[in-house]
Amino acid sequence: MLTQTPRGTKDIFGTQILLWQKAEDTIRKICAAFCAEEIRTPMFEHTELFLRGVGEETDVVQKEMYTFLDKGNRSLTLRPEFTAGVARAYIEHKLHADPSPTRLYYVGPNFRYERPAAGRMRQFHQFGAECFGSYDPAADAEMISLADTVLSELNINGYTININSLGGTACRAKYNEVLKTFLKENLSALCPVCQTRYETNPLRVLDCKDESCKEILVNSPIPLDSLDTECKLHWEKLQSLLDTLDIQYTVNGRIVRGLDYYTRTVFEFIDADTGLTICGGGRYDRLIEECGGAATGAVGFAMGLERIISMMPDALTKRPYVYIGAIGEAGFYKAQSVAQTLRRSGIRAQPDIVGRGVKAQMRFADKTGAIYSFIIGDDEMVNHQVKIKDMRTNSETAVSFNELLNFFS
RNA sequence: GUGGGUAUAGCUCAAUUGGCAGAGCGCCAGAUUGUGGUUCUGGAUGUCGUGGGUUCAAGCCCCAUUAUCCACCCCA
Numbered sequence: 408m409l410t411q412t413p414r415g416t417k418d419i420f421g422t423q424i425l426l427w428q429k430a431e432d433t434i435r436k437i438c439a440a441f442c443a444e445e446i447r448t449p450m451f452e453h454t455e456l457f458l459r460g461v462g463e464e465t466d467v468v469q470k471e472m473y474t475f476l477d478k479g480n481r482s483l484t485l486r487p488e489f490t491a492g493v494a495r496a497y498i499e500h501k502l503h504a505d506p507s508p509t510r511l512y513y514v515g516p517n518f519r520y521e522r523p524a525a526g527r528m529r530q531f532h533q534f535g536a537e538c539f540g541s542y543d544p545a546a547d548a549e550m551i552s553l554a555d556t557v558l559s560e561l562n563i564n565g566y567t568i569n570i571n572s573l574g575g576t577a578c579r580a581k582y583n584e585v586l587k588t589f590l591k592e593n594l595s596a597l598c599p600v601c602q603t604r605y606e607t608n609p610l611r612v613l614d615c616k617d618e619s620c621k622e623i624l625v626n627s628p629i630p631l632d633s634l635d636t637e638c639k640l641h642w643e644k645l646q647s648l649l650d651t652l653d654i655q656y657t658v659n660g661r662i663v664r665g666l667d668y669y670t671r672t673v674f675e676f677i678d679a680d681t682g683l684t685i686c687g688g689g690r691y692d693r694l695i696e697e698c699g700g701a702a703t704g705a706v707g708f709a710m711g712l713e714r715i716i717s718m719m720p721d722a723l724t725k726r727p728y729v730y731i732g733a734i735g736e737a738g739f740y741k742a743q744s745v746a747q748t749l750r751r752s753g754i755r756a757q758p759d760i761v762g763r764g765v766k767a768q769m770r771f772a773d774k775t776g777a778i779y780s781f782i783i784g785d786d787e788m789v790n791h792q793v794k795i796k797d798m799r800t801n802s803e804t805a806v807s808f809n810e811l812l813n814f815f816s
Numbered sequence: 817g818u819g820g821g822u823a824u825a826g827c828u829c830a831a832u833u834g835g836c837a838g839a840g841c842g843c844c845a846g847a848u849u850g851u852g853g854u855u856c857u858g859g860a861u862g863u864c865g866u867g868g869g870u871u872c873a874a875g876c877c878c879c880a881u882u883a884u885c886c887a888c889c890c891c892a
Contacts, residue, residue, distance in 0.1 A: 411865090411883065466890050470817075488892085521890075522817075533892060600889080614890095665891060684892060711892030734850055765850050773852035784850060798852070 415529025460491030462667025507540025725776030
Protein backbone atom coordinates (compact mmCIF):
# COMPACT_ATOMS: atom_id res chain seq x y z
CA MET A 408 0.00 0.00 0.00
CA LEU A 409 2.89 2.33 0.81
CA THR A 410 4.30 1.65 -2.62
CA GLN A 411 1.15 2.16 -4.65
CA THR A 412 -0.61 5.25 -5.88
CA PRO A 413 -4.17 5.57 -4.60
CA ARG A 414 -6.89 4.08 -6.77
CA GLY A 415 -7.54 6.00 -9.92
CA THR A 416 -4.32 8.02 -9.81
CA LYS A 417 -1.11 7.73 -11.80
CA ASP A 418 2.50 8.85 -11.82
CA ILE A 419 3.43 10.49 -15.07
CA PHE A 420 7.10 10.23 -16.00
CA GLY A 421 9.55 8.71 -18.46
CA THR A 422 8.47 8.66 -22.07
CA GLN A 423 4.92 9.60 -21.07
CA ILE A 424 5.95 12.96 -19.68
CA LEU A 425 7.38 13.91 -23.08
CA LEU A 426 3.92 13.48 -24.58
CA TRP A 427 2.34 15.52 -21.80
CA GLN A 428 4.83 18.32 -22.29
CA LYS A 429 4.26 18.30 -26.01
CA ALA A 430 0.50 18.44 -25.51
CA GLU A 431 0.80 21.31 -23.03
CA ASP A 432 3.21 23.25 -25.24
CA THR A 433 0.85 22.91 -28.16
CA ILE A 434 -2.12 23.97 -26.06
CA ARG A 435 -0.34 27.13 -24.94
CA LYS A 436 0.77 27.97 -28.43
CA ILE A 437 -2.67 27.57 -29.98
CA CYS A 438 -4.44 29.38 -27.14
CA ALA A 439 -2.06 32.28 -27.60
CA ALA A 440 -2.97 32.34 -31.29
CA PHE A 441 -6.63 32.61 -30.29
CA CYS A 442 -5.82 35.44 -27.84
CA ALA A 443 -6.87 33.37 -24.83
CA GLU A 444 -5.05 33.94 -21.53
CA GLU A 445 -4.36 31.27 -18.96
CA ILE A 446 -6.16 31.20 -15.63
CA ARG A 447 -5.20 29.04 -12.64
CA THR A 448 -7.93 28.53 -10.12
CA PRO A 449 -7.72 26.67 -6.78
CA MET A 450 -7.78 22.91 -6.74
CA PHE A 451 -10.68 23.10 -4.26
CA GLU A 452 -13.61 25.46 -3.89
CA HIS A 453 -16.59 25.88 -1.60
CA THR A 454 -18.85 22.88 -2.10
CA GLU A 455 -21.75 25.24 -2.63
CA LEU A 456 -20.17 26.53 -5.85
CA PHE A 457 -20.36 23.15 -7.51
CA LEU A 458 -23.85 22.42 -6.21
CA ARG A 459 -24.99 25.60 -7.85
CA GLY A 460 -22.66 25.73 -10.80
CA VAL A 461 -22.68 22.14 -11.98
CA GLY A 462 -26.26 21.36 -10.93
CA GLU A 463 -27.63 19.38 -8.00
CA GLU A 464 -29.32 16.86 -10.26
CA THR A 465 -26.13 15.81 -12.03
CA ASP A 466 -24.29 12.57 -11.31
CA VAL A 467 -21.10 14.53 -10.89
CA VAL A 468 -22.55 16.32 -7.89
CA GLN A 469 -24.64 13.51 -6.47
CA LYS A 470 -22.14 10.68 -6.59
CA GLU A 471 -18.69 11.79 -7.58
CA MET A 472 -17.47 14.73 -5.54
CA TYR A 473 -14.49 14.64 -3.20
CA THR A 474 -16.03 16.68 -0.42
CA PHE A 475 -14.48 17.24 3.01
CA LEU A 476 -14.65 19.52 6.02
CA ASP A 477 -11.55 21.54 6.80
CA LYS A 478 -10.43 22.41 10.32
CA GLY A 479 -12.59 25.51 10.25
CA ASN A 480 -15.60 23.31 9.51
CA ARG A 481 -15.99 24.64 5.99
CA SER A 482 -17.31 22.23 3.40
CA LEU A 483 -14.84 22.17 0.53
CA THR A 484 -14.73 20.08 -2.63
CA LEU A 485 -11.86 19.10 -4.89
CA ARG A 486 -12.87 20.54 -8.23
CA PRO A 487 -14.63 17.98 -10.45
CA GLU A 488 -14.42 20.36 -13.42
CA PHE A 489 -13.13 23.83 -14.19
CA THR A 490 -16.02 25.86 -15.51
CA ALA A 491 -17.65 26.63 -12.17
CA GLY A 492 -14.37 27.85 -10.68
CA VAL A 493 -13.52 29.93 -13.72
CA ALA A 494 -16.99 31.47 -13.67
CA ARG A 495 -16.53 32.22 -9.97
CA ALA A 496 -13.20 33.92 -10.70
CA TYR A 497 -14.78 35.93 -13.52
CA ILE A 498 -17.37 37.26 -11.09
CA GLU A 499 -15.07 37.67 -8.10
CA HIS A 500 -12.54 39.77 -10.03
CA LYS A 501 -15.22 41.70 -11.88
CA LEU A 502 -13.82 40.75 -15.23
CA HIS A 503 -17.05 41.92 -16.88
CA ALA A 504 -15.62 45.40 -16.38
CA ASP A 505 -12.78 44.52 -18.77
CA PRO A 506 -13.32 44.97 -22.49
CA SER A 507 -15.46 42.07 -23.75
CA PRO A 508 -15.02 39.38 -24.83
CA THR A 509 -12.69 37.68 -22.34
CA ARG A 510 -11.11 34.41 -23.41
CA LEU A 511 -9.58 32.23 -20.71
CA TYR A 512 -7.99 28.82 -20.86
CA TYR A 513 -6.83 26.35 -18.23
CA VAL A 514 -4.86 23.13 -17.87
CA GLY A 515 -4.80 21.05 -14.70
CA PRO A 516 -6.10 18.19 -12.60
CA ASN A 517 -9.71 17.50 -11.68
CA PHE A 518 -11.09 14.97 -9.22
CA ARG A 519 -14.10 12.71 -9.38
CA TYR A 520 -14.79 9.75 -7.14
CA GLU A 521 -15.64 7.16 -9.75
CA ARG A 522 -14.90 3.56 -10.58
CA PRO A 523 -11.75 3.76 -12.71
CA ALA A 524 -12.09 2.29 -16.19
CA ALA A 525 -10.70 2.65 -19.67
CA GLY A 526 -9.92 6.33 -20.17
CA ARG A 527 -11.23 7.31 -16.76
CA MET A 528 -9.28 8.25 -13.64
CA ARG A 529 -10.13 9.71 -10.25
CA GLN A 530 -7.52 12.37 -10.72
CA PHE A 531 -7.68 13.33 -14.37
CA HIS A 532 -6.50 16.33 -16.29
CA GLN A 533 -8.34 18.73 -18.48
CA PHE A 534 -7.53 21.46 -20.88
CA GLY A 535 -10.36 23.81 -21.62
CA ALA A 536 -11.26 27.33 -22.64
CA GLU A 537 -14.10 29.71 -21.93
CA CYS A 538 -15.24 32.80 -23.73
CA PHE A 539 -17.21 35.36 -21.70
CA GLY A 540 -19.11 38.38 -22.97
CA SER A 541 -20.61 37.34 -26.28
CA TYR A 542 -24.03 35.95 -27.13
CA ASP A 543 -23.13 35.63 -30.78
CA PRO A 544 -22.64 32.17 -32.29
CA ALA A 545 -19.29 33.40 -33.58
CA ALA A 546 -18.04 32.78 -30.03
CA ASP A 547 -19.41 29.22 -30.13
CA ALA A 548 -17.75 28.59 -33.47
CA GLU A 549 -14.50 30.05 -32.24
CA MET A 550 -14.36 27.76 -29.20
CA ILE A 551 -15.09 24.72 -31.38
CA SER A 552 -12.35 25.87 -33.72
CA LEU A 553 -9.89 26.33 -30.84
CA ALA A 554 -10.45 22.77 -29.66
CA ASP A 555 -10.26 21.46 -33.21
CA THR A 556 -7.05 23.36 -33.94
CA VAL A 557 -5.28 22.04 -30.84
CA LEU A 558 -6.18 18.50 -31.81
CA SER A 559 -5.06 18.80 -35.40
CA GLU A 560 -1.83 20.47 -34.28
CA LEU A 561 -1.22 17.34 -32.21
CA ASN A 562 -1.90 15.18 -35.26
CA ILE A 563 -5.00 13.77 -33.67
CA ASN A 564 -7.86 13.03 -36.01
CA GLY A 565 -10.35 10.25 -36.27
CA TYR A 566 -12.96 12.07 -34.23
CA THR A 567 -16.30 13.53 -35.21
CA ILE A 568 -17.56 16.90 -34.04
CA ASN A 569 -21.19 16.46 -33.01
CA ILE A 570 -23.20 19.63 -32.51
CA ASN A 571 -26.68 20.28 -31.21
CA SER A 572 -28.79 23.02 -29.69
CA LEU A 573 -30.88 22.65 -26.56
CA GLY A 574 -32.40 26.10 -26.90
CA GLY A 575 -32.75 28.74 -24.22
CA THR A 576 -34.64 28.42 -20.95
CA ALA A 577 -38.03 28.82 -22.59
CA CYS A 578 -37.28 26.32 -25.35
CA ARG A 579 -35.99 23.78 -22.86
CA ALA A 580 -39.13 24.07 -20.75
CA LYS A 581 -41.30 23.70 -23.82
CA TYR A 582 -39.29 20.73 -25.05
CA ASN A 583 -39.48 19.03 -21.66
CA GLU A 584 -43.27 19.07 -21.94
CA VAL A 585 -43.24 17.76 -25.49
CA LEU A 586 -40.83 15.00 -24.56
CA LYS A 587 -42.75 13.99 -21.47
CA THR A 588 -45.94 13.73 -23.46
CA PHE A 589 -44.15 11.45 -25.89
CA LEU A 590 -42.54 9.33 -23.18
CA LYS A 591 -45.71 8.97 -21.18
CA GLU A 592 -47.16 6.56 -23.73
CA ASN A 593 -44.12 4.29 -23.49
CA LEU A 594 -43.24 4.82 -19.87
CA SER A 595 -43.48 1.18 -18.85
CA ALA A 596 -41.19 0.12 -21.70
CA LEU A 597 -38.37 2.42 -20.57
CA CYS A 598 -35.50 1.13 -18.48
CA PRO A 599 -35.87 1.73 -14.69
CA VAL A 600 -33.30 4.51 -14.72
CA CYS A 601 -35.15 6.36 -17.43
CA GLN A 602 -38.43 6.00 -15.60
CA THR A 603 -36.84 8.03 -12.82
CA ARG A 604 -35.34 10.46 -15.28
CA TYR A 605 -38.81 11.02 -16.68
CA GLU A 606 -39.55 12.84 -13.47
CA THR A 607 -36.21 14.40 -12.57
CA ASN A 608 -34.47 15.20 -15.84
CA PRO A 609 -36.32 13.98 -18.96
CA LEU A 610 -33.66 15.40 -21.24
CA ARG A 611 -31.19 12.75 -20.21
CA VAL A 612 -33.46 9.98 -21.46
CA LEU A 613 -32.26 10.97 -24.93
CA ASP A 614 -28.77 9.93 -23.94
CA CYS A 615 -29.70 6.44 -22.69
CA LYS A 616 -27.72 3.54 -24.13
CA ASP A 617 -30.34 0.95 -23.22
CA GLU A 618 -31.50 -0.88 -26.36
CA SER A 619 -35.20 -0.77 -25.60
CA CYS A 620 -34.98 2.92 -24.73
CA LYS A 621 -33.09 3.60 -27.92
CA GLU A 622 -35.78 1.86 -29.91
CA ILE A 623 -38.51 3.98 -28.42
CA LEU A 624 -36.51 7.14 -28.85
CA VAL A 625 -35.89 6.67 -32.55
CA ASN A 626 -39.07 8.60 -33.24
CA SER A 627 -38.95 10.92 -30.27
CA PRO A 628 -39.06 14.67 -30.66
CA ILE A 629 -35.64 16.31 -30.23
CA PRO A 630 -34.74 19.68 -28.73
CA LEU A 631 -34.09 21.15 -32.17
CA ASP A 632 -37.82 20.82 -32.92
CA SER A 633 -38.70 23.12 -30.05
CA LEU A 634 -36.36 26.03 -30.75
CA ASP A 635 -37.93 29.47 -30.83
CA THR A 636 -37.14 31.96 -33.59
CA GLU A 637 -34.16 33.48 -31.84
CA CYS A 638 -32.58 30.18 -30.89
CA LYS A 639 -33.17 28.82 -34.35
CA LEU A 640 -31.35 31.81 -35.80
CA HIS A 641 -28.43 31.24 -33.44
CA TRP A 642 -28.33 27.58 -34.41
CA GLU A 643 -28.36 28.24 -38.14
CA LYS A 644 -25.80 30.99 -37.91
CA LEU A 645 -23.48 28.68 -35.94
CA GLN A 646 -23.56 26.17 -38.76
CA SER A 647 -22.79 28.70 -41.46
CA LEU A 648 -19.94 30.06 -39.33
CA LEU A 649 -18.49 26.57 -38.93
CA ASP A 650 -18.77 26.17 -42.71
CA THR A 651 -16.93 29.45 -43.10
CA LEU A 652 -14.17 28.21 -40.81
CA ASP A 653 -14.03 25.02 -42.85
CA ILE A 654 -14.80 22.83 -39.87
CA GLN A 655 -16.45 19.47 -40.52
CA TYR A 656 -19.30 18.64 -38.15
CA THR A 657 -22.28 16.37 -37.76
CA VAL A 658 -25.63 17.51 -36.41
CA ASN A 659 -26.63 15.12 -33.67
CA GLY A 660 -29.97 16.05 -32.15
CA ARG A 661 -29.47 13.64 -29.27
CA ILE A 662 -26.35 15.12 -27.73
CA VAL A 663 -27.50 16.55 -24.38
CA ARG A 664 -24.47 16.66 -22.03
CA GLY A 665 -24.50 15.61 -18.38
CA LEU A 666 -24.00 19.02 -16.85
CA ASP A 667 -27.03 21.19 -16.20
CA TYR A 668 -25.70 24.61 -17.10
CA TYR A 669 -25.83 24.38 -20.87
CA THR A 670 -28.11 26.53 -23.02
CA ARG A 671 -28.40 26.56 -26.79
CA THR A 672 -25.23 25.12 -28.32
CA VAL A 673 -23.76 21.87 -27.05
CA PHE A 674 -21.05 19.84 -28.74
CA GLU A 675 -18.95 16.71 -28.29
CA PHE A 676 -15.86 15.53 -30.11
CA ILE A 677 -16.20 11.75 -30.25
CA ASP A 678 -13.32 9.42 -30.99
CA ALA A 679 -14.27 6.93 -33.70
CA ASP A 680 -12.06 4.15 -32.26
CA THR A 681 -13.12 4.11 -28.63
CA GLY A 682 -16.42 5.95 -28.80
CA LEU A 683 -15.15 8.12 -25.94
CA THR A 684 -15.89 11.81 -25.80
CA ILE A 685 -12.53 13.56 -25.98
CA CYS A 686 -13.93 17.06 -25.81
CA GLY A 687 -17.26 18.36 -24.62
CA GLY A 688 -18.70 21.80 -24.24
CA GLY A 689 -21.32 24.31 -25.10
CA ARG A 690 -22.92 27.62 -24.31
CA TYR A 691 -23.98 28.49 -20.76
CA ASP A 692 -25.59 31.90 -20.81
CA ARG A 693 -27.28 31.50 -17.42
CA LEU A 694 -24.36 30.29 -15.30
CA ILE A 695 -22.72 33.61 -14.42
CA GLU A 696 -26.06 35.00 -13.32
CA GLU A 697 -26.83 31.81 -11.44
CA CYS A 698 -23.61 32.20 -9.47
CA GLY A 699 -24.37 35.80 -8.59
CA GLY A 700 -22.86 37.81 -11.44
CA ALA A 701 -24.40 40.01 -14.09
CA ALA A 702 -26.04 38.26 -17.05
CA THR A 703 -23.17 37.30 -19.32
CA GLY A 704 -23.08 35.20 -22.46
CA ALA A 705 -20.53 32.43 -22.19
CA VAL A 706 -19.36 29.39 -24.10
CA GLY A 707 -16.56 26.92 -23.52
CA PHE A 708 -15.30 23.38 -23.65
CA ALA A 709 -13.14 20.90 -21.77
CA MET A 710 -10.89 18.22 -23.12
CA GLY A 711 -9.59 15.13 -21.32
CA LEU A 712 -5.80 15.21 -21.48
CA GLU A 713 -5.39 11.50 -20.69
CA ARG A 714 -7.63 10.65 -23.62
CA ILE A 715 -5.85 13.02 -25.93
CA ILE A 716 -2.43 11.79 -24.99
CA SER A 717 -3.44 8.19 -25.56
CA MET A 718 -4.34 9.21 -29.11
CA MET A 719 -1.06 11.00 -29.81
CA PRO A 720 1.43 9.16 -31.97
CA ASP A 721 4.28 8.47 -29.56
CA ALA A 722 7.15 9.27 -31.84
CA LEU A 723 9.84 10.94 -29.80
CA THR A 724 10.90 8.70 -26.94
CA LYS A 725 14.38 10.01 -26.22
CA ARG A 726 15.91 13.43 -26.28
CA PRO A 727 19.13 13.83 -28.25
CA TYR A 728 22.11 14.93 -26.21
CA VAL A 729 25.89 14.83 -25.91
CA TYR A 730 27.49 12.14 -23.77
CA ILE A 731 30.84 12.89 -22.23
CA GLY A 732 32.84 9.79 -21.49
CA ALA A 733 36.00 9.69 -19.41
CA ILE A 734 38.92 7.39 -18.81
CA GLY A 735 41.15 7.88 -15.83
CA GLU A 736 40.92 10.41 -13.07
CA ALA A 737 42.14 13.47 -14.99
CA GLY A 738 39.70 12.73 -17.79
CA PHE A 739 36.89 12.23 -15.31
CA TYR A 740 37.42 15.69 -13.85
CA LYS A 741 37.73 17.22 -17.29
CA ALA A 742 34.52 15.54 -18.38
CA GLN A 743 32.64 17.21 -15.53
CA SER A 744 33.88 20.65 -16.53
CA VAL A 745 33.27 20.10 -20.24
CA ALA A 746 29.68 19.16 -19.40
CA GLN A 747 29.40 22.38 -17.43
CA THR A 748 30.61 24.41 -20.43
CA LEU A 749 28.13 22.80 -22.82
CA ARG A 750 25.23 23.07 -20.42
CA ARG A 751 25.83 26.75 -19.85
CA SER A 752 25.54 27.20 -23.59
CA GLY A 753 22.22 25.42 -23.56
CA ILE A 754 23.49 22.18 -25.04
CA ARG A 755 22.04 19.06 -23.47
CA ALA A 756 24.94 17.10 -22.07
CA GLN A 757 25.80 14.55 -19.43
CA PRO A 758 29.19 13.27 -18.33
CA ASP A 759 29.94 9.91 -16.78
CA ILE A 760 29.21 10.26 -13.10
CA VAL A 761 29.33 6.59 -12.28
CA GLY A 762 32.95 5.82 -13.07
CA ARG A 763 32.31 2.95 -15.46
CA GLY A 764 34.57 1.49 -18.13
CA VAL A 765 34.55 2.95 -21.62
CA LYS A 766 32.60 0.11 -23.08
CA ALA A 767 29.83 0.50 -20.55
CA GLN A 768 29.88 4.24 -21.11
CA MET A 769 29.41 3.83 -24.85
CA ARG A 770 26.62 1.36 -24.28
CA PHE A 771 24.91 3.81 -21.97
CA ALA A 772 25.35 6.64 -24.48
CA ASP A 773 23.82 4.52 -27.20
CA LYS A 774 20.84 3.39 -25.17
CA THR A 775 19.96 6.80 -23.87
CA GLY A 776 19.98 8.52 -27.24
CA ALA A 777 23.29 10.40 -27.38
CA ILE A 778 24.01 11.77 -30.85
CA TYR A 779 27.62 12.58 -30.00
CA SER A 780 29.91 10.90 -27.52
CA PHE A 781 32.98 12.68 -26.25
CA ILE A 782 35.89 10.68 -24.96
CA ILE A 783 38.42 12.26 -22.64
CA GLY A 784 41.31 10.09 -21.51
CA ASP A 785 45.00 10.44 -20.86
CA ASP A 786 45.85 10.89 -24.56
CA GLU A 787 43.31 13.67 -24.91
CA MET A 788 44.52 15.37 -21.76
CA VAL A 789 48.04 15.44 -23.17
CA ASN A 790 46.90 16.81 -26.55
CA HIS A 791 44.31 19.18 -25.05
CA GLN A 792 41.74 17.62 -27.31
CA VAL A 793 38.42 15.88 -27.01
CA LYS A 794 37.66 12.95 -29.22
CA ILE A 795 34.17 13.34 -30.60
CA LYS A 796 32.35 10.36 -31.96
CA ASP A 797 29.25 10.73 -34.11
CA MET A 798 27.08 7.91 -32.87
CA ARG A 799 25.15 7.61 -36.10
CA THR A 800 28.01 7.59 -38.60
CA ASN A 801 30.74 6.16 -36.35
CA SER A 802 33.14 8.86 -37.52
CA GLU A 803 35.57 10.36 -35.02
CA THR A 804 37.15 13.78 -34.93
CA ALA A 805 39.40 15.52 -32.47
CA VAL A 806 38.56 19.02 -31.30
CA SER A 807 40.72 21.10 -29.02
CA PHE A 808 39.39 22.03 -25.59
CA ASN A 809 39.13 25.69 -26.55
CA GLU A 810 37.08 25.14 -29.66
CA LEU A 811 34.46 22.79 -28.30
CA LEU A 812 31.59 25.25 -28.57
CA ASN A 813 32.47 26.05 -32.19
CA PHE A 814 31.86 22.41 -32.99
CA PHE A 815 28.18 22.91 -32.27
CA SER A 816 27.70 26.23 -34.03
C1' G B 817 -22.81 1.97 -7.49
C1' U B 818 -23.67 -3.37 -10.49
C1' G B 819 -21.57 -7.85 -12.94
C1' G B 820 -17.16 -10.65 -14.61
C1' G B 821 -11.67 -11.51 -15.23
C1' U B 822 -6.68 -10.87 -13.32
C1' A B 823 -2.55 -10.20 -9.51
C1' U B 824 4.50 -14.60 -9.74
C1' A B 825 11.76 -10.83 -11.28
C1' G B 826 12.30 -3.92 -13.75
C1' C B 827 8.71 -5.66 -18.22
C1' U B 828 5.73 -9.75 -20.76
C1' C B 829 4.38 -14.20 -18.88
C1' A B 830 5.23 -19.92 -17.43
C1' A B 831 5.12 -23.50 -13.26
C1' U B 832 1.44 -30.99 -14.47
C1' U B 833 -3.30 -34.26 -9.71
C1' G B 834 -0.90 -29.15 -3.96
C1' G B 835 5.80 -31.43 -3.65
C1' C B 836 13.15 -27.49 -4.16
C1' A B 837 10.14 -20.42 -7.90
C1' G B 838 11.27 -20.53 -13.98
C1' A B 839 11.84 -18.45 -19.24
C1' G B 840 12.22 -14.45 -22.72
C1' C B 841 13.29 -9.40 -22.83
C1' G B 842 15.75 -5.73 -19.94
C1' C B 843 19.84 -4.78 -16.41
C1' C B 844 25.18 -5.70 -14.90
C1' A B 845 29.92 -7.88 -16.32
C1' G B 846 33.46 -10.35 -19.58
C1' A B 847 35.16 -12.16 -24.96
C1' U B 848 43.81 -10.64 -24.28
C1' U B 849 42.12 -4.74 -20.10
C1' G B 850 40.55 3.17 -24.82
C1' U B 851 34.77 2.60 -27.92
C1' G B 852 27.90 1.49 -28.51
C1' G B 853 24.05 -0.66 -31.69
C1' U B 854 24.99 -7.60 -34.06
C1' U B 855 26.91 -12.15 -31.78
C1' C B 856 28.83 -15.43 -27.74
C1' U B 857 29.61 -16.38 -22.37
C1' G B 858 28.64 -15.45 -17.34
C1' G B 859 25.99 -12.86 -13.23
C1' A B 860 22.41 -10.34 -9.97
C1' U B 861 17.29 -9.74 -8.95
C1' G B 862 11.29 -12.33 -5.96
C1' U B 863 7.59 -10.40 1.08
C1' C B 864 4.51 -15.49 -5.54
C1' G B 865 -0.53 -8.17 -4.16
C1' U B 866 -1.80 -8.18 1.44
C1' G B 867 -3.97 -10.73 5.89
C1' G B 868 -6.03 -15.08 7.70
C1' G B 869 -7.52 -20.44 7.07
C1' U B 870 -7.07 -25.89 5.32
C1' U B 871 -2.71 -29.33 4.83
C1' C B 872 3.03 -33.24 6.62
C1' A B 873 3.46 -29.65 2.56
C1' A B 874 0.12 -23.81 -0.66
C1' G B 875 2.25 -19.71 -6.21
C1' C B 876 -1.84 -23.44 -6.79
C1' C B 877 -7.49 -24.93 -2.46
C1' C B 878 -10.98 -21.68 1.00
C1' C B 879 -12.27 -16.72 3.25
C1' A B 880 -11.33 -11.64 3.56
C1' U B 881 -8.91 -7.34 1.76
C1' U B 882 -6.42 -4.04 -1.75
C1' A B 883 -5.14 -2.98 -6.60
C1' U B 884 -6.01 -3.59 -11.71
C1' C B 885 -8.60 -4.73 -16.45
C1' C B 886 -13.37 -5.42 -19.19
C1' A B 887 -18.63 -4.50 -19.60
C1' C B 888 -22.70 -1.38 -17.43
C1' C B 889 -23.68 3.67 -15.21
C1' C B 890 -21.67 8.33 -16.11
C1' C B 891 -18.19 11.45 -18.10
C1' A B 892 -13.17 14.04 -20.15
